[in-house]
Amino acid sequence: MYLYAVDENIISVNNLSKQYKTEQLSGIRNISFTIRRGDIVAVIGESGSGKSTLLKSIFGLLQVDEGEVLFNGKRVLGPNEQLIPGHKEMRIVSQDFSLNIYAKVYDNIASVLSNTDVRSKQEKTEKMMQHLHIEHLRNKKITELSGGEQQRVAIARALVTDTSLLLLDEPFSQVDALLKNQLRADIKRIAAETGVTVVIVSHDPADGLFLGNQLLLIKDGSLIQEGEPSFVYNHPEHIYTAQLLGNAVVLRAADALKLGLSSAKESVVFYPEWVELKSGWNSKRYEVQDVYYKGFYEELLLERNGVIIRAIQLNRGEHKKNDHVQANIGRFLEF
Ligand SMILES: Nc1ncnc2c1ncn2[C@@H]1O[C@H](COP(=O)(O)OP(=O)(O)OP(=O)(O)O)[C@@H](O)[C@H]1O
Secondary structure (H helix, E strand, O other), X not given: OOHHHOOOEEEEEEEEEEOOOOOOOOOEEEEEEEEEOOOEEEEEOOOOOOHHHHHHHHHOOOOOOEEEEEEOOEEOOOOOOOOOOXXXXXXXXXXXXXXXXXOEHHHHHHOOOOOOOHHHHHHHHHHHHHHXXXXXXXXXXXXXXXXXHHHHHHHXXXXXXXXXXXXXXXXXXXXXXXXXXXXXXXXXXXXXXXXXXXXEEEOOHHHHHHHOOEEEEEEOOEEEEEEOHHHHHHOOOOHHHHHHHHOOEEEEHHHHXXXXXXXXXXXXXXXXXXXXXXXXXXXXXXXXXXXXXXXXXXXXXXXXXXXEEEEEEOOOOOOOOOOEEEEEEOOOEEO
């Protein structure tokens, strides 16, 4: 019996470290996690935090210094250990797409399929073009496409071979806001339909919150938190996580006390949506310093006893600058 037949983890990353020979700290350090079959995992972190290094290490494009990556229970070999770097059961879509720029869209996708069954090759290519909404581009050369269109072709090409693990490095970097929402939804739908496991690297926290069943947060080469997105959002282990995911308000304990929040820790942290704008026995009076229009909601800058906080107001125009409002910080975290 094969090991992977009984193991629900498609990937196990164990104590993985990869340092580049640079003066500053770079690469990744001592990272461990597992990926369940069929999951969409979002790796989120700022530029330079080590996301691409992690993705390339999973795929076997980098020789790691310590630790290992297991794919279906078998160690992924590095470039020094095999002739052709990479892994034949995984597909990676890197930021440069690696498409044949002189070939047409259709041929870019079809060319990765075998010629033994021409009919099935055509069907699979057609289906994948439909999945990614690029049928109308079939006869265009890659050089004639926008960055976002190229990105879709690259994803179609990666998925058409019935791969079991798809690695996407910043798949939305070239896409404008409208297409980004569509492409995010497409990836989610295709993953559900095909059962492919997806690892997405992004600097945009919204990708991690919306897309993944599992969220990994990387900072300065280390994995600082992982878990189901809503759990990580609501139970951040670091102030940084709350700031990155939800633009949290961070107050020193002394300032928090001026708002009636008492804490024995150094800092008090809460998301703007945890502030309830209402009168009640525990609500306090604040002055509206400013109102920021955010589309379907407004962010209010509120002041009390010299301390500024932010709150969210869904009913636009309800409170204006210099108004006085009653607000209650319904929940807060202590660090
Ligand atoms: N080949 C290399 N040689 C030296 N340093 C490198 C190399 N590749 C990456 N680094 C450094 O390692 C760190 C992590 O880089 P990595 O590309 O993994 O980050 P990232 O989170 O993917 O960033 P980005 O979102 O900007 O692509 C950075 O400080 C980077 O400068």
